[in-house]
Structure formats: structure tokens, C-alpha cells
Amino acid sequence: MKAIRIHEYGGPEVLFIDEVPVPEPGKDEVLVRVHATSVNPVDWKIREGLRKEKFPSKLPLTIGWDVSGVVEQVGEKVSNFRKGDEVYGRPDPTKNGAYAEYIVVKASLLSVKPLGIGHTEAAAVPLAGLTAWQGLFDHGLLKEGQKVLIHAAAGGVGSYAVQFAKSKGAYVIGTASDQNIEFLKRLGADEVIDYNMESFEMRLNDIDLVLDTIGGDTQLKSIEVLKPGGRLITTLAAEFTTEAKAKNVHLIAYVVQSIPAQLAEIAKMIDAGKVKPIIDQVLPFTDARKAHMSIEGGHTRGKIVLQVI
Numbered sequence: 256m257k258a259i260r261i262h263e264y265g266g267p268e269v270l271f272i273d274e275v276p277v278p279e280p281g282k283d284e285v286l287v288r289v290h291a292t293s294v295n296p297v298d299w300k301i302r303e304g305l306r307k308e309k310f311p312s313k314l315p316l317t318i319g320w321d322v323s324g325v326v327e328q329v330g331e332k333v334s335n336f337r338k339g340d341e342v343y344g345r346p347d348p349t350k351n352g353a354y355a356e357y358i359v360v361k362a363s364l365l366s367v368k369p370l371g372i373g374h375t376e377a378a379a380v381p382l383a384g385l386t387a388w389q390g391l392f393d394h395g396l397l398k399e400g401q402k403v404l405i406h407a408a409a410g411g412v413g414s415y416a417v418q419f420a421k422s423k424g425a426y427v428i429g430t431a432s433d434q435n436i437e438f439l440k441r442l443g444a445d446e447v448i449d450y451n452m453e454s455f456e457m458r459l460n461d462i463d464l465v466l467d468t469i470g471g472d473t474q475l476k477s478i479e480v481l482k483p484g485g486r487l488i489t490t491l492a493a494e495f496t497t498e499a500k501a502k503n504v505h506l507i508a509y510v511v512q513s514i515p516a517q518l519a520e521i522a523k524m525i526d527a528g529k530v531k532p533i534i535d536q537v538l539p540f541t542d543a544r545k546a547h548m549s550i551e552g553g554h555t556r557g558k559i560v561l562q563v564i
């Protein structure tokens with residue numbers, strides 16, 4: 256089978272299309288025929304060797320930690336899936352990923368794919384969708400009627416966060432550049448701040464929750480807009496713990512977890528028409544280098560999908 260692998264860390268040029276054997280599922284694993292995968296910033300960070308401590312893995316390594324596909328074979332201890340099931344999920348980032356024709360994944364990490372969308376769209380959901388969900392609800396404790404500020408609202412994580420927060424009945428404020436303002440209003444944001452034109456910390460105060468996917472100055476300034484006891488949840492490092500403490504704000508950094516029950520909830524919302532994956536572009540998976548150059552630019556609207564079949 257074909258797999259897009261790295262043999263050394265480096266730029267997009269270290270991604271190669273290799274011919275490798277189809278992997279064998281272990282007792283608690285399933286073999287999935289990958290239909291589509293999607294691209295996340297962690298893909299290029301792992302490719303560059305920047306995540307060796309967080310996600311230790313061996314080279315050569317197949318990149319890609321989103322999958323939507325069909326179960327081809329199940330391990331002897333797997334009871335929740337059968338051959339032919341349509342599944343989606345976020346595979347273990349310390350193991351070979353899904354830029355490949357087949358992947359083995361622990362059955363406990365997968366969920367039934369949303370029925371109302373195809374694999375191309377479903378592959379855009381797991382990693383970014385789970386990150387948005389866990390940031391808002393598990394760590395952010397978002398409740399109906401609260402005010403949430405979502406940075407990079409037009410990105411992979413942000414575009415789900417806007418939709419989830421809106422469905423919860425929150426008042427949603429997003430930051431984006433001018434090209435994404437109308438898009439985010441259509442997606443459900445109540446207010447959008449053009450970060451090139453306006454300082455969000457000048458406009459906002461009394462915010463219950465900030466979801467930070469930018470870090471640095473954005474994280475520091477987010478402390479100012481929160482109400483006392485408010486929550487600043489970041490997908491990056493918690494850089495300003497002292498400043499947060501001084502303002503009586505909870506600053507929490509987190510790493511997304513693969514939780515199939517949450518993927519099942521998200522699938523229900525998608526099938527009910529409450530949430531839709533936003534797809535920036537679909538490329539053949541053999542164009543992974545091009546996809547990486549694109550995501551590294553930092554201005555993807557929604558997700559980049561890699562189509563396998």
C-alpha cells in the first residue's frame with residue numbers, strides 16, 4: 256500500500272510516498288481502509304521534530320491523525336466494530352498516522368462516522384472537533400448564556416468551536432482577518448473582531464471564557480478581557496500563569512484526547528444539521544507536501560482534507 260512517510264525530520268520535502276506492507280491489526284485494533292484524512296498543524300510540527308517529547312514515535316513515520324474510512328479487519332478482542340463499518344476518529348499520534356491506504360487503530364479510539372456526510376467531510380472532524388469540544392466544555396465549562404471569545408475562529412479548531420458554542424446558547428465573539436468576517440457571521444458568531452484593525456482587549460470585558468489557539472501576546476491580552484474567576488483555555492503552552500493568577504483567572508493548557516463518546520455526540524449534531532465541517536480544500540493524499548505548505552501558512556479556513564480513495 257501507499258503511505259506518506261518521513262524518514263527524517265524537516266520541511267515538507269521530507270514527506271515521501273512509500274510502498275509499505277498493509278499493517279496487521281493487534282487483538283484490540285481494527286484495520287481501516289482509509290477513505291480520507293485531514294491535515295492539522297500538529298502534522299507539520301511532528302514532521303519538523305518539534306513534538307518529540309509530547310508524542311514520542313519512531314522513524315520512518317506515517318503522518319496524519321484524522322481518519323474516516325471502512326473497517327476491513329478486526330482484532331480478536333474487538334467486539335464494537337465489524338468488517339464494513341464506517342468509522343471515524345483521531346488515531347494515536349505516537350503511532351503511524353492516516354496519510355495511507357490503510358491504518359491500524361485501537362477500536363477504543365473510533366466512533367461510527369456521521370451518517371449524513373461522506374468520508375471527505377467526516378475526515379475533517381475528529382482532531383479539530385474534539386479539541387474545540389474539550390476546550391469549550393471539559394476545560395472551559397461553557398454554559399448557556401455565557402460570553403465566549405474564540406481566537407482564530409475561522410481555523411480548524413475555531414470553526415467547530417463557533418458552532419458548538421452557538422449550539423450551547425453562548426454569546427460568541429471570534430477573532431479573524433477581514434476576509435473571514437462575513438464567513439464567521441454566517442457560521443453563527445455574534446461579533447467578529449478583525450485582529451489586524453482592532454485590539455480585542457480594547458473592545459471586550461467581562462468575558463466568561465476565552466479559547467486561545469494563538470498563544471503569546473494574544474494569550475497575555477486575553478487575561479484582561481476575562482471576568483474574575485473566568486477561564487482562559489489554551490491549545491498551546493500556558494505562558495502567563497503568574498499574570499492569570501494575579502487577575503484571578505484560570506489559565507489551563509490541554510492536549511486533545513480521543514474520546515469516541517464525544518465523537519458520537521458531534522456526529523449527532525452533524526446529522527441534525529447543527530454543525531458542519533468547513534473544508535478549505537481537498538487534495539489527493541499524494542499532494543501532502545502541498546497541503547503542509549498550505550497549513551503552515553496559518554490562514555486555512557476550516558480544514559484541508561487529503562482524499563485517499
Ligand SMILES: NC(=O)c1ccc[n+]([C@@H]2O[C@H](COP(=O)([O-])OP(=O)(O)OC[C@H]3O[C@@H](n4cnc5c(N)ncnc54)[C@H](OP(=O)(O)O)[C@@H]3O)[C@@H](O)[C@H]2O)c1
Binds near residue numbers: 295406511
Ligand atoms: N493542544 C492540542 O491538543 C491541540 C489540538 C489542536 C490544535 N492545536 C493547536 O492549536 C492551534 C490552532 O489549530 P487549528 O487547527 O485551528 O489551526 P489552523 O486551522 O491552521 O488555524 C488557521 C486560522 O488561524 C487564524 N489566525 C491566524 N493568525 C491569527 C491571529 N493572530 N488572530 C486570530 N486568528 C488568526 C486564521 O484566520 P485568518 O486567515 O482570518 O487570519 C486561520 O483561519 C495550532 O497551533 C495547533 O497546533 C493544539
